[in-house]
Amino acid sequence: MDRDLIERARSGDQQAFADLVHQVSDTLYGVARRILRDPGLAEDVLQNALVTIWRKLPHLREVDRFDGWAFRILVTACYADAPRNRRWATTIRVLPVDRADDADDYRSISDRDELERAFRLLPLDQRAVFVLHHHVGLPLVAIAETLGIPDGTARSRLHYATRALRAAFDEAGTRGAQREGHLA
């Protein structure tokens, strides 16, 4: 991250902030979209988070911690906005029908659908830890620091999320095997 850009934005330079937004927005949007599973809602949350980042930038003492600080504001915005927008379950994905004859593709589609369904049932705090760990690649200690929670809490949230998704994945595998048995 460009330290100079952050420092200038922190001192009120709107052009520097605009440049900073262009640097970080895709990453933040990607995280919000994965936690919320709704691009429109993720867009709203991203906007709120970026405006909050602008407002609170003067409070950021250590420029090197900008990334974690921004993630924290984003996740907080996810927690705040998601309950007001109960429209998560409406995303429809178009699947390529000409590939559906392939058993591997069926398996892949089935896996994804099960993972999606199971993930949407998770509480937001577990989703956030899961996405920061598996998508962003943050270690648990860094996630705990970013979200301001104890290490053990971050670990247990990841554990519960992983367990639920693993159960869904195994279930999809069992159903896939049964289906192949019926087709044989």
Place this chain on the structure above:
Amino acid sequence: MSDRQFERAVLDWLGDGSDRTPPAAIDGVLLAVKTTPQERDLRIPWRFTRMTTTMRLAAGIAIVAVLGVGALQLLGSGFSVGSKATPSPTTPPPPTQLPASELVPFTSAQYGYTISVIKGWGAVVATRTLHGTEPLYGNDPQINTPAGDSIMGGFDAIQKGPTGRLLIAGSPTPAGMNLGSWTAATTVAKCGTPTSQAAITIDGEAATLTTYFGGQACFGLSQQWVTVMHGGWAWNIVWIDNQGSETADAFFFQQILGTFRFGQVPASSPAPS
């Protein structure tokens, strides 16, 4: 299923979709930033450990002096603090950022521009182009010329609702006119002395924002006029609303102005007979 298969499936699934932020979302943020002040960092750095003895002494004298003056003022006022307590002014909550998902693009068939407006708003579209400095509306701001695209939150929104009305029209730039004279001949000629004027940009073009609020209200309504030149055309983009919601109006108007994009302008229609 093995752990490796599970991890691969999770990574595949998490990797789905595009992470590219929609440009309109960024535009909205940058527009909001223009009107959103940063919070002041009120923490005082504790620096006595780095100060010299002389500086500490000077700082001590200054503190004593400030406290002394404060005490004298308190005594002079007869300890009236509390008895004459004035209510602290209440500041209205800051306007809320419009969620991008609540906006829909409107593309003008007559003029080719695009602007995002709130979902569900109605539009009465222009049936011809504006001709020179012809007024955008008559003596009643609710009745615009056929040259203006009129977009609003209901046909009686000006009289009853909190939402207002957007009027947009353009004309081939009259000979010899520039932004200043176009502003004077349309905006100021219509509404008189403005409350304020500011230089802004619309889709990268230099523009003027002229506001009529409070005592300068135009036809009893608060109005914000944007005048801008682009592609050999001169434009009016006007926001009209009831008085009393100027702060929210300015915030909203600036947000949607950030989404305005010029398009391909068709040939101008014949002058009205």
